[in-house]
Amino acid sequence: MDFAYDAVTEGYRQRLLAFMDEHVYPAEPAPDLAALQRVARERGLWNLFLTGEHGAGLTNLQYAPLAEIMGRSPSLAPAALNCAAPDTGNMELLAGFGTPWQRDRWLRPLLDGRIRSAFCMTEPEVASSDATNIATRIERDGDQYRINGRKWFATGGMSPRCEIFVVMGRSDPDAPRHRQQSMVLVPRDTPGVTVVRGLHSFGYDDGDHGGHAEIEFADVRVPAEHLIGGEGDGFAIAQARLGPGRIHHCMRLIGMAERALELLCRRVTARVAFGRPLAEQGVVQDWIAESRVRIEQARLLVLKTAWLMDTVGNQGAHTEIQAIKIAVPSAVEWILDKAIQAHGAAGVSQDTPLAGLWSRARTIRIADGPDEVHRRSLARRELRRFSP
Template sequence: MDFGFDETTTEHRERLLAFMDECVYPAEHAFHEQAATSGWGPPPLLEDLKAEARRRDLWNLFLPGEHGAGLTNLQYAPLAEVMGWSPGIAPPATNCAAPDTGNMEVLAQFGSDWQRKEYLEPLLNGEIRSAFAMTEPDVASSDATNIATSIRRDGNEYVINGRKWYITGAMNPNCAVFIVMGKTDPDAPSHRQQSMVLVPRDTPGLTVRRGMRVFGYDDADHGGHAEVVFEDVRVPVDNLIGEEGGGFAIAQARLGPGRIHHCMRLIGMAERAVELMCRRALSRNAFGKAVAQQGVVQDWIAESRVRIEQLRLLVLKTAWLMDTVGNRGAHTEIQAIKIATPAGVEWILDKAIQVHGAGGLSQDFPLAGLWAGARSLRFADGPDEVHKRSLAYRELKKYMG
């Protein structure tokens, strides 16, 4: 395993670092001010940043193959880490923000020609946004087989009924289409019951009921999270993605790369937290000496560095395995990074907040928002407990007779 940056990664990373220094960090204050007053729409400043990112050829970096930048998981991972230093701005500015990333991957891999023309192309161009509707409030949807939303065929149409929530991006007025996961055959084997269909936002019967908060944050700067109701929503059968019963497999294919993206951005968030923690500790005095000289603070800083290095190596190994043996071959490591990274970064952010005192809780520093994001990722793409259950079973299976 060689995790050194190759020429392609180095070249992209240098341009991305320059974009962050010259465009993203200087825009953060104005961006968040605009976000606070622009409702659920994107801050106007975002369009300027997107145009500049495209000019610098920093666009669709996440997507391999002909539709994107053609980078491997291992090449993209360090770029996702850089974006994590400003996770509310850099990903959407470079068209690398969830849930559009996963939706573009689904359409690129499983979409029909017309689906790619109608939705993938404008998503790739940053002209529209999208949402992925899977999680439901009435069932434990961490078990995908529990999903209750019905997708029933009626002639040449599918009829959709159900309720979803925490559907990221759905509050954004530019969200043009939903990928909806529901049951087409409740009597099929458990992992062949679900299918995915495309539902345009303006389809009759689709109601975006309300925005959902995350630890008090509305996350409006990247489209918010919504409760969405489907009442006798009708779409043509051509809106089916892939085949009937293929929804679970498609979801797994979608979530693998997404977990790499999330985890590497988390490491970037942790690096920023350590920088802020060190600067704050050196600038404040308590009990007759700099906070940085307090033993407990030094312990936090040292432990943070160790955790970052451990997590980065684990995520890079996972990216390398995905590139060399595929998502299935990297299954154990994908689950391991999803268990370890959000929890580890949450711990680092907690200590950075502690060093900042009351300021760490305030809007004057990004730490509280970063902490809320890290904590929520212990649910996104499956909660810790589901991954631990599956990972433990894989370990036990080695010793079963």
Template sequence: MDFALDARTESLRQSLLTFMADRIVPSAPTFHDQLGQLENRWAWTEAPILGQLQAEAQELGLWNLFLPEEHADSPGLTNLQYAPLAEITGRCGHLAPPALNCAAPDTGNMEVLSLFGNDEQKERWLQPLLRGEIRSAFAMTEPDVASSDATNIETRIERDGDEYVINGRKWWITGAMNPHAEIFILMGKTDPTASRHRQQSMVLVPRDTPGVEAVRGMEVFGYDDHEHGGHAELRFTDVRVPVSNLIGEEGTGFAIAQARLGPGRIHHCMRAIGIAEVAIELMCQRATSRVAFGRPLANQGVVRDWIAESRVRIEQLRLLVLKTAWLMDTVGNRGAHTEIQAIKIATPRTVQWILDKAIQVHGGGGLSQDFPLAWAYAQIRTLRFADGPDEVHKNSLAKAEIARHGAGSTDG
């Protein structure tokens, strides 16, 4: 078993590390200041420094690295090659991913359009997204149903001649408050009488379509995440789009959603490892610089235990994520389904634990805006809901494990 990175990955890794150290991390305060000066606080893509970093990333060949090699517009990386690069971007998660055009939800939307979009849809929406000229959002979650079960969605997509008429509410739609999110991929029901997983379809809804309303921006533990274009509650009232805006075929929405979420889950996990590494570094720095009860915190047994445990847990997690990436490359997302579920369960829980200990070592400072820990904790805690809650993945994983060991099928 070879744990060494191949030559191309190592070259990109070194280039990215240099770019992060020389340009992205020093630019983070400027990005924050420029956001505060914008007339529309949700329009993060208008920050001048971001455009500069994006141009530099393209020149360095650090653009659209997320798109797997099987896609026509891919830079040619496998999931395993992208993994260590995504981890690096997680160290500055609000700026590095968009600087490389590797930020959710655009990444997943680009993959959907690449895999399931027709030629017209790819030309109209995919290519501008790949160039970083526009942003997008993915409208699936709803406030009136338990969205942990995606088949619960109630938004209706009804055909009327050559158009679809859309009515419904969505919330937690990441990026949708940004006025430059010009296209929404919306999931709704086209046939409520069909079998459970064939009722849903996906359609493209341009932002400026009459009847599309951004009701409000949502907050996560008090953070509005305007650096990502916010999370919106949306209302669709008699929204009409051409039938040609259908992605794939009617009834394939659930399957497309599952195809989209597989890569998205592993991208989140990769970046989360980068967050955890920053937390460990900050914890060690704080522990050595602070004195309590006559000696540095670093000399306290409980603090040393937290640091040691953090290192052990993150090393275990990284190996599991890398194995999952390798399986996705070798046997496909379906073949890696168990491991994808496992990392989705383990990663947020593990990184949340590490962040909690880092906050504890920082005392009151850990709760403040002076360190990135509280913000990171909010992001990671959210990840235990995003792309499916822990409990859903555990239930599915356990059913598969029981069946694999010959105990037969189980209910639910």
């Protein structure tokens, strides 16, 4: 078992670390995303997440430490490298399930960073943790599909560059439970599409880098060739899309935790209370030690999961994907909480990135399936091993 990065990964790591120091961190107060993207492309730091012909050709295991570095500035770095959700998942979806026409029309401009996209799955009126509850209707009408429903927390939907929505809805209510759903591509400017409002997470939005939208689809019509895969394939396609998305979240979360721990250590060595540096307080040392342990545990589990996805496929890594989705956001939320505590009032203010990072970690305990759903599924998998 070799824990060293291979030569390809290390080469990308060094280039990415330099890019972060020279361009991303200095730009955080007033980002110019277009300028950052130009530099990233010039340095070959583009579409690193995507395997195969369309991306850099990295494995999940090679990409993991790179996504971790991006996670140190999650609002800016992933977008600068064209590795930001939900575009990553939508590009993977189009690459894997799109027709040649769909890939040429939508995947190509997404790969070039010319447009953005949104994934419309979650709904305000149903428990979307169970994707079979989705109520939005997708009905065949001649050579078109008609869409009616309401979606929300469609990340990317508030970006002025968002041009395409990937919409999941119910196409056949009488089919077996996991064959009732389909997916269609809906251009943003289609008549009947209304972006109702932007939604905040704990008061934060992502501006041009994402922005969560509530969207109404009222008798929206798109050509039949906008269907992704076949009718009834929507649930399976969604699961194929969400697996890589979950591990990408966890990869970036580790970078968020590393930055939080770094800020925590700098703060407590510079501040004095009750006659001695905060770093000498036993409770603070406890926080630091526990933070390092949790980061190392989380990183190893994520790397194992990435390796399994590369070697036995996403389905073969299903247990580990669920395990990281449970363990990593919770661990990182704890670390961020302690970093905020050490900063006092500054920790909850806009003067450090900590409050924004905490909101992301807490939100990911809900996004792509809440903790409780993953725990239930994981427990059932374990129990099956012992069932007669």
